[in-house]
Amino acid sequence: MTRITSKFQTTHDCADCPIRHRAVCARCEADELAQLEQIKYYRSFEAGQNVVWAGDQMDFVASVVTGIATLSQTMEDGRRQMVGLLLPSDFVGRPGRNNSAYDVVAATDLVMCCFRKNPFENMMLRTPHIGQRLLEMTLDELDAAREWMLLLGRKTAREKIASLLCIIARRDASLQLRQSDGELRFDLPLTREAMSEYLGLTLETVSRQMSSLRKEGLIITEGKRHIIIPDFDSLLEETGDDSDGGFLV
Amino acid sequence: MTRITSKFQTTHDCADCPIRHRAVCARCEADELAQLEQIKYYRSFEAGQNVVWAGDQMDFVASVVTGIATLSQTMEDGRRQMVGLLLPSDFVGRPGRNNSAYDVVAATDLVMCCFRKNPFENMMLRTPHIGQRLLEMTLDELDAAREWMLLLGRKTAREKIASLLCIIARRDASLQLRQSDGELRFDLPLTREAMSEYLGLTLETVSRQMSSLRKEGLIITEGKRHIIIPDFDSLLEETGDDSDGGFLV
DNA sequence: CCCAAGCCTTGACATAGATCAACCCATGAC
DNA sequence: GTCATGGGTTGATCTATGTCAAGGCTTGGG
Incomplete structure (x- = not known):
């Protein structure tokens, strides 16, 4: 887990740690280690691996530390149909349910920070702060799901x-601040097939529309995956x- | 509000009342009247009326008492695109946000029980139980949204x-227990247009597919709206x- | 009674996106 | 070097659903 420990310096609001890692933080480790010792552990997955299968038992909740996971x-x-895209700091798992309703798949190499479910639920009862944070995050996810429904139900392939x-560029930029003058560059973390599952299209249509955006100069590609x-x-x-999307706060 | 007061006899877990009405209950009224006096009020709407418009200020949260509302x-x-369908006992509104992200529209005549937002938020802080209940409901909604995404992204018009x-019949049956031998009957609370907004189709396609299901005997219609x-x-x-959908609990 | 407005149905036609198929290019195993 | 594999592109064709248009039924107003 060297990749993780190397981030221990990051400044970080400890109270948030159990359910939203920006990184794993040293202070938090020290403060909560005693109670968390038996609760918290890390797991790594290779790109393409299933974290859990739909219907399987899922005795933990988790948050993404590095990499990207999908719910389908x-x-x-x-x-x-993909129904969730989990980027670093996102949360999976549902207190009060023992089986996963979805396939959780590592889209890239992935590290997750897991908490055993029962102790986590007890911790929630003792610490209302965590429940509140979880409610906030769940409401955000619900909003995202509703945007996604508009995309699936009404947008054309090109709009999708x-x-x-834009969604990936925005999240990526806010995580990693990689813009240089107006230009944005990032590696697409999804295969054409994963994109098609996200968008409710076939992978051929995805490929064609990517080509079309490229021909029109709206995007530039370096290799298959690096996008400018x-x-x-x-x-x-x-x-x-x-x-003027973001007028809601 | 006679329709509401007439239900005061219903047995009811008081603790649930502020955020999920099965009915408005007398005990709850008595217990909480003092603190709720300034917080809780009722509003009625006619079919077709907007409860709020996307972007408008929304200084209350609410639950549906009777009738059906939609989020679009x-x-x-x-x-x-419709992104939410609110049946009696469902909750709208988001603590920690002042503007509605969606149009909320009365699909039928509608009575809502509203709580002023700030007092409600204070009540949440004092009463962790309410936050927990709200988290549970939000997670249920998220699951419903994800089912809906599968429908929008991958199902054919007929499957939609x-x-x-099935969704309406099931909810309706569980609310009102109207089956007689295997047969299920209910009034469709949505116009063809509202159905098309739910399903990401045009109203013509909805109409054609309804006709096709009717011709094949899978449904029987009495008038335009009553379905058997x-x-x-x-x-x-x-x-x-x-x-075997319901294996998750 | 007539008329207008909503809601719904049905037909004829157009088209976005799916399907089927061929092929390209890297990568890694042997 | 060869071959198989996984990911990606592009072309030809098909089809489910959208679009446009006409008309029917019911309700309520004058």
């Missing part, structure tokens, strides 16, 4: 692709979203 | 219609859902 549902005939690129967005606002206009 | 998002060019009918499902399981098979 599968229909009997194999049609799949543009939206996804020369002008974020132009791409935003292709999403069909209200331009 | 609209794109600049007018495309609309069958799913919607002669065999719920046959209809369920048209939804594409896993037959």
Whole structure:
């Protein structure tokens, strides 16, 4: 776990630690180690590995430390729909339920910080702060899910692709601050297939629309996965979203 | 508000009252009247009326007492997607946010029980029980949203219609217990247009698929809105859902 | 009684995206 | 070097659903 311990310096609000890692922090470790010793542990997964399968027992809740995980549902005939995309600091698992309703899959190499479910639930009872934080996060996820429903139900393939690129670019930028002058660059953490599962499209359509955005200069690609967005606002206009989105706080 | 007071006899777990009405109960009124006097009030709406508009200030949270409300998002060019369907006992509003992100519309005549937001938030701080209940409800909504995403992203028009009918029939049955032998009957509380906004279809497609299910005997209609499902399981098979859905508890 | 407004249905036609298929390019095993 | 594999692209075709348009039924107002 060297990748994690190397981050112990990060300044960090300890109270948030059990349910939202920005990083794992030294102070928090010291403060809570006693009670957490038996509760908290780390697990690593390789890209493509399942963390749990839909229907399986899931005796832990967890938050993503590094990497990206997805939640997906599968229909009997194999049609799949992604229903959650977990970036670092995001939370999975549902207090008060013992089985996962979804496949949880590592989209990239992945490190998760897990908490055994029962002790975590007890901790929630003793520490209302944690429940409140969890409620806040769940409400955020619900909002994200509702945006996603608009995308799935009403957007064109091109709008879907543009939206996804903007979502990832935005999250990536806020995590890693990689812009240089107006230009945004990042590695797509998803295969074309994973993108198609996110967007409710086939992977061929994803590929075609990516090509089309590339031909029109809205994105530039280096290799298959590295994306450059020369002008974020132009791409935003292709999403069909209200331009002044963030007026809600 | 006679419709409400007439239900005061209903047995009811008081602790749940502030955030989930099964009915408004006398004991609860007595217990909490003092603190609630300034907090709690009722509002009625006619079918079609907006409760709030997306972006508007929303200084209350509320639960549905009778009738049905919808949450919808609209794109600049007018495309609309429903993202929430609120049946009696469901909750709207988000502690910690002052503006509604969605249009809230009365789909039928509607009575809501509202709580002023600030006092409600204070009450949440004093009463952890309420926060826990709200977390539970929010997690349920998130699960519902994720089912809905699968529907929007991957189901055919026919599967979408069958799913919607099953969802409403089930909720309606659990609320009102109206089955007689295997047969289920209920009034569709949604226009074809509202159904199309729910399902991410056009109203013409909704109409055609309803006709097709009718011709095949999977549903029977009396007038435009009254639906009879002669065999719920046959209809369920048209939804594409896993037959043994409810194994999670 | 007539008329307008909502809501719904049905038909004819257009099209976005799915499907099927071929092929390219890296990578890693042997 | 060869081969198999996984990921990605592109073309040709098909089809489910959208679009446009007409008309029916019910309700309520004048």
